[in-house]
Amino acid sequence: MPTAVRHRPRRYPSDTTVAEWALLEPLLPVEACQTKTGGHPEKWPRRQIVDAIRYLVDNGAKWRSLPADFPPWQTVYGFFARWNRAGVVAFIRDQLRRHIRTGKGRCPFPVTLIVDSQSVKAASTVGKDSRGYDPGKKINGRKRHFVVDTLGLPVMITVTAGDARDEIMARDLLWRLRLMHPQITQVWADSAYARDLLPTWTADHLWLSLRPVLRPRGARGFVVLPRRWKVERSIGWIMNARRNVRDYERLPAHSEAHLNWAFISLMTKRLTRNGPRTDGWTKKPHAAGEGA
Structure with a gap:
């Protein structure tokens, strides 16, 4: 019999609330011990595993x-890697996105998307085989390719070396989008695409x-561009x-x-907040002509 695990009180801002856990728990895979193939019962409650992952991403x-009040880091990392490899993290992200869209009266499957990229510096732990120099941003690291719907909710995230050109990576990205989301009709992007x-x-x-979406002729510095500001805002959130x-x-x-878990935390908080509140998800009204 597994050793009894003491209850861990909620003490960090990143810890799940009761309402958030009620959203997440049904989306996690069935424990191995409850399947036909069988397996050992899990020693640590899954809520503690999720709280540990959220703590690491947030802090x-x-x-x-x-911190010592979480399960051992090897256990947490094992769940983190297995769930991501099995597609569980992307599944949770997609289910929460559909939940938010239906709650706002939208179709759960978006037909209009927005794509953009972000270059970030890479630490010494990132190998040379998966990093590169982005001459446009003057950054040696990696590039993140984001696809969001018109609410700014994530649909697909891909990470590549920093020297990957947007217009080349977009071919693979858009091809996968067409296969996974056949209902899509249009995609908004910046001039690089x-x-x-x-x-x-x-x-x-x-x-x-x-x-x-092109910049206005003669514009200098930062300019808020129609439609594109939504994906840029999403990048700012995470x-x-x-x-x-x-x-x-x-x-x-x-x-x-890690990027998906950051979005998951944002969406669970958005879905479980109490009372009227203005935040990133509802900061601006849906503009006419910006898609479904």
Whole structure:
């Protein structure tokens, strides 16, 4: 019989509330001991595992530096890696996104998306085989490619070396989007995605409308661009999670997992908050003509 685990009180801001856990628990896979193939019962409650992952993402701690009131870091890391490899993290992200969309009266499956990229510095733990120099941003590290819906909710996240060109990576990204989300009709992007005849290729091969949002002629400095501001705002949200300020992961897939967990925390808080409140999810009204 497994050793009884003492109850762990909620003490960190990143810990799940009762309402948040009620959302997340049904989305986790069945324990191995309850399947036909069988397995050992899990020693540590899954809520403690999720709280430990959220703590690490929110505070930017090292795995070995998890506070002692969490399960052992090796156990937490094992669940983190297995759930990401099995697609559990992306599944949770997608289910929460659909929940928010239906709650706002939208179709659960978006037809209009917005794509953008972000270059971040990489720590010494990131190998040379998965990092590169972005001459445009003058950053040696990795590049994150985000696809969000018109509410700014994540649909797909891909992490590559920093020297990956947007218009080249977009071909693979849009191809996977077409396979996984056949209902999509148009994608908004910045001017970098208009190079290399990408809009023509997208229309001919994927039957998608790739529509670049260009800066106003003569504009200097930062300018809020229609539609594109939503993906830029989403990037700003997840940068509040300290683990995402710089890339520390040896595997790009684990970088993607940290980004997804940051979005998951945002969405569970959005779904369980009490009373009227203005925050990032509802800061601006849905503008006419910006898609579903």
